[in-house]
Amino acid sequence: QVQLVESGGGSVQAGGSLRLSCTASEYSDSTYCMAWFRQAPGKEREGVASIDSSGGTDYADSVKGRFTVSKDDAEGILYLEMNQLKPEDTAMYYCAADPPRGYCGTIASALYNHWGQGTQVTVSS
16 A cells, blocks of 8 residues: 655645645556645635656646646655645645556546545645
8 A cells, every 4th residue: 555645735825835845655667657636625626737657747727837736755755846836725735656557647636546645735825
């Protein structure tokens, strides 16, 4: 069972930046495909960014040009660099690994098999 631990969340003002990290307990085929999701209070969980084993990425339209997802396979760490943060980016951010077959590198499905506990991001105006 892959364990995922997020870190790097915090409170920033609009326009600021944060970098989230997600450390996996192992590097295996379960961590070839990983993603970031977020959930704001009263809203459904939504995909933010994903990355596949070749470095291919997918982003939600709302974060394109502002967020960058990357992965260090040697260290087993997934990153999310967030710039130009907006109040609407406020949410709990979750790391996920091992999506359903056919969904590697996309955020089209939230049915990932492994999830972290989340890290809170709060952006004030």
